[in-house]
Amino acid sequence: MKINENFLKLQSSYLFSTIAKKVKEYSDSNPNAQIIRLGIGDVTRPLPQASIDAMHKAVDEMGNESTFRGYPPEHGMDFILEKIREYDFTSRGIDIDVDEIFLSDGAKSDTGNIGDIFSVDNVVAVCDPIYPVYVDTNVMAGRAGDVLPSGRWSKFVYLNCTAENDFLPELPTEKVDLIYLCFPNNPTGMAASKQELKKWVDYANKNGSVILYDAAYEAFISQDDLPRSIFEIEGAKTCAIEFRSFSKTAGFTGVRCAYTVIPKELMCGDVSLNNLWARRQATKFNGVSYITQRAAEAIYSEQGMAQVKQNIDYYRNNAKVISDGLKDAGFTVWGAVNSPYAWFKVPDGMTSWDFFDVLLEKTQVVGTPGSGFGPAGEGFFRLTGFGSAEKTLEAVERIKNAKF
Amino acid sequence: MKINENFLKLQSSYLFSTIAKKVKEYSDSNPNAQIIRLGIGDVTRPLPQASIDAMHKAVDEMGNESTFRGYPPEHGMDFILEKIREYDFTSRGIDIDVDEIFLSDGAKSDTGNIGDIFSVDNVVAVCDPIYPVYVDTNVMAGRAGDVLPSGRWSKFVYLNCTAENDFLPELPTEKVDLIYLCFPNNPTGMAASKQELKKWVDYANKNGSVILYDAAYEAFISQDDLPRSIFEIEGAKTCAIEFRSFSKTAGFTGVRCAYTVIPKELMCGDVSLNNLWARRQATKFNGVSYITQRAAEAIYSEQGMAQVKQNIDYYRNNAKVISDGLKDAGFTVWGAVNSPYAWFKVPDGMTSWDFFDVLLEKTQVVGTPGSGFGPAGEGFFRLTGFGSAEKTLEAVERIKNAKF
Structure with missing residues (x-):
């Protein structure tokens, strides 16, 4: 072997x-x-007391024959998907369908596993500095090439984030296929304005690129005019996948729940990336604990x-x-x-x-x-x-x- | 892209x-x-009442500042790994270390994701009939070739399970690299004897193959002389990976918990597959819900x-x-x-x-x-x-x- x-x-x-x-x-x-x-x-x-209460109730349901739940749907249960749609998107004027939302056990899993649906031949653009998972998962998949003496990888296109550009990277001068962006950023803590994101969306739509947008820290945005989702930007639905997590929002690091949004408009030729991810998850994932899903639902209560x-x-x-x-x-x-x-x-x-x-x-x-x-x-x-x-x-x- | x-x-x-x-x-x-x-x-x-009680306790811990738990270790917490080692292995005379056990959210995830650590060039042997996940995940990875008019895949080596051989496949006549076996079998319900498994272990050790052994249904074995783990077979530690699940054993389909065993003796040249999987999981997985781990621990109580x-x-x-x-x-x-x-x-x-x-x-x-x-x-x-x-x-x- x-x-x-x-x-x-x-x-x-x-x-x-x-x-x-x-x-x-x-x-x-x-x-x-x-x-x-x-x-x-x-x-x-x-954890928020509302989630604690919801989990106690869900645990009891799992101990009772008439309310016991087996395999959850791989993409999440309607009750939580509906809440996500309403509170995280509709309320901000974004039109996202429940079948564009895929619940999962973590944004780390999703940002790592998303590579499954893309060809090894794609040119990947990564910020530097960056959350190491984006780099390492692409090294594993064979998209990185070889490591150079500088510590950088031969096949990646690097987007420099420096004190000079206030840690907001410039557009690449060459054509890239997959672009990892994370705002508010880990590790620099810097957020991107709508204008800043529009620049990336326009680039991606023009070049047929996909933006892999990690919004795990959106709950920390304190300036009202900043976008919380890339889908607040016109044109993003044809070029972006967004990763969200309950880990940092609601303290779910120990109970594991996140979600990924792939709009149906996001196509590669006549192939829908939403369909590819649905197939990936149906084949290699078996859904999130029912108890955790109820905990996540509860954070949307008053x-x-x-x-x-x-x-x-x-x-x-x-x-x-x-x-x-x-x-x-x-x-x-x-x-x-x-x-x-x-x-x-x-x-x-x-x-x-x-x-x-x-x-x-x-x-x-x-x-x-x-x-x-x-x-x-x-x-x-x-x-x-x-x-x-x-x-x-x-x-x-x-x-x-x-x-x- | x-x-x-x-x-x-x-x-x-x-x-x-x-x-x-x-x-x-x-x-x-x-x-x-x-x-x-x-x-x-x-x-x-x-779910067993012991697990229900354990989950209520764990939920309360998560609601209290002094007992709250954040990110679990990717490979599982010591309390559950120790129980698995003791009750599932030591008790049957099998010597498995805790760092050879990797807790996860499901055997479907693990049997799907395990492909990450293997080259696309491996020759895969699959039983026919078979649990579709083994086939589909290898199609996605590019190890299957093209589908033939028969519904079979051009690059797979098929191991026929028929009424004639009592649904226990014969060894392949050619050399294969990865062999998917599942006993007690899904879908045929047939179990394999120690002698039967020894045949596969010997083949794998001789040919440098890896057996991907799905033992998700071991709890249903009623005949005492049948092996519950492939590691009951001499020589298996140098050629097998075993997948186990709490789903069918303890009814955990709705709470998600499983584990994979990769012995440290399992090498490819001087590379330890245990190390590769540890790296894969540390990079693309963030552990199992603390509450679920406590539920799993409880099934090992009296x-x-x-x-x-x-x-x-x-x-x-x-x-x-x-x-x-x-x-x-x-x-x-x-x-x-x-x-x-x-x-x-x-x-x-x-x-x-x-x-x-x-x-x-x-x-x-x-x-x-x-x-x-x-x-x-x-x-x-x-x-x-x-x-x-x-x-x-x-x-x-x-x-x-x-x-x-």
């Missing part, structure tokens, strides 16, 4: 596993250290929405505390306004990993090195607003009192 | 979607028909095991009722002893789909046409023991009283 040789091109470990290992080593040698983890983008607030807002405000405030504190400490900071992520420049002469080590050593604060998100992330660092308010304050105080 | 053209080779709809559509049409034109569904292999008994046994016995009895009834009605029947599935020959002169229509028309019983599982399934039919005892009895009575 022969393996998929593309796997051998990948670095042996995933960014967050490397961080976890480094922190464990530090913690083992410093058992009394009060470590504060502002690295991984995982939530810490409990109480649910209020509880979600409370959590989002909590994290947003943390992000502001971090951003303000870093600025006080003399750092240059981006993001944190429409995002849980603060992105900042590390002191001159240090690499991102140098700063990771120094920060851990001097303040016991764990962050994420920018270079873990791509070569252009070198010299930057990410802290997240997902910690507790108390620990976030404490972390900021420690950073302000440290000398780097 | 270019799509994955292999998708266009697939039939437009999945077997069970076609059945659902036909039943809906019948039901729409016959609104008073008392339809009994013994087609899809979905469970109907409520009460849990007793409740699971009760459900399995219930379905087994249904399968026996079906098998006995079909025999009384003059049919030749296989399976149903170590399996929830009864597999039988349709009356001479009819195709499997003919019989599907006639059975629905004359008895309002829904089954699964054998030809839906491959060309060699033509002339056979599957009924499942997953219905209620009352409806199963009623279905059998109707069949006995009908003339075909």
